Amino acid sequence: MLVLTRRPGQSILVGDNVELVVVRVEGDRVVLGIEAPREIRVVRSELLRAVEAENQVSAEARDRIRGLLAGVARPVAP
Amino acid sequence: MSSEITVPPVLSLPGGLVGLPDVHALETIPIAGGQFVELLDPEDPSLGWLAASAEDVRPGMSATLRATGRMGADDVLLVLLASHGDPAVVTANLAGPLVVAPDGAAHQLVLEDPSFELRARLGCLAPAPLEKS
Numbered sequence: 001m002l003v004l005t006r007r008p009g010q011s012i013l014v015g016d017n018v019e020l021v022v023v024r025v026e027g028d029r030v031v032l033g034i035e036a037p038r039e040i041r042v043v044r045s046e047l048l049r050a051v052e053a054e055n056q057v058s059a060e061a062r063d064r065i066r067g068l069l070a071g072v073a074r075p076v077a078p
Numbered sequence: 079m080s081s082e083i084t085v086p087p088v089l090s091l092p093g094g095l096v097g098l099p100d101v102h103a104l105e106t107i108p109i110a111g112g113q114f115v116e117l118l119d120p121e122d123p124s125l126g127w128l129a130a131s132a133e134d135v136r137p138g139m140s141a142t143l144r145a146t147g148r149m150g151a152d153d154v155l156l157v158l159l160a161s162h163g164d165p166a167v168v169t170a171n172l173a174g175p176l177v178v179a180p181d182g183a184a185h186q187l188v189l190e191d192p193s194f195e196l197r198a199r200l201g202c203l204a205p206a207p208l209e210k211s
Contacts, residue, residue: 038147043188050196051174051188052097058127058160058171062116065128065161068168069114072200 082112083131085154086182089117096174096186101125104184115156129156135170135198143177148187154178162197169197 004012011021018040021033034042041048058065089104104117104126113134118126132139132155143149155177157170172194178184 041188043190047173047190048096048188051171051186054160054171054174054196055095055097055127055158055186057162058158059125061161062126062128064166065159065168066109068161068166069110069128069159072168 083108083115083129083154083156084112085115085156085178086180088120089176089178089182089184091184091186093185096188114159117158128159129176130159130170130200131155132157132170132172132175135200136172136194139172139175139194143175143187148189149177150179152180157198159200160197168200170200171196172198 006012006022008022008024011019013019017037019035021035023031023033025031036042085106087106089106091102091104093099094101101119103120105120107116107118108114109116109128113130115129116126117129135157140149140153140155143155144151144153149155155175157172157175160169160171161167162169173189173191173196174186175189175194176184176186
């Protein structure tokens, strides 16, 4: 892993069109600003992993959900 | 609200789903009169999901994403359903919705917005609007 030291206001370029700026440091937290093209996904890694896990849960629970949906669906006209 | 979900019979997902990059297509099967849709992997029918219209779960969500350029004017936004808790309740994944274009091209977003939660509880859906005779 490449490790770089930056101060607030300094930045790092990733490729040709992604820039990470250290906005400020607050105790043990670093606030980053990110400039990237819209098509590049920029998310916290834990959120990506949470969505990944939820996709798995959704797939495994499909049959159970189908049964539960009867309680939330509106009546279907005959 | 709570209108019938209208999506093509097959969705193509060039990038797969988050964590499931090999899911490149999903067949869509309307259930409960079209209020929900079942998404089945044609290569492995044991793999599938149930989805609802995002608008039925969080009205205005599509407009928010259109305003920020995350989906097109004619795209449909689906949310995958899960179940959690004891007793189990149905939840909708608003943090990772599926954007479906009219031609069936689809991709899963990951939204860095705390108002679009990972496990939004699915309440009773509003009655369908009466059709004029």
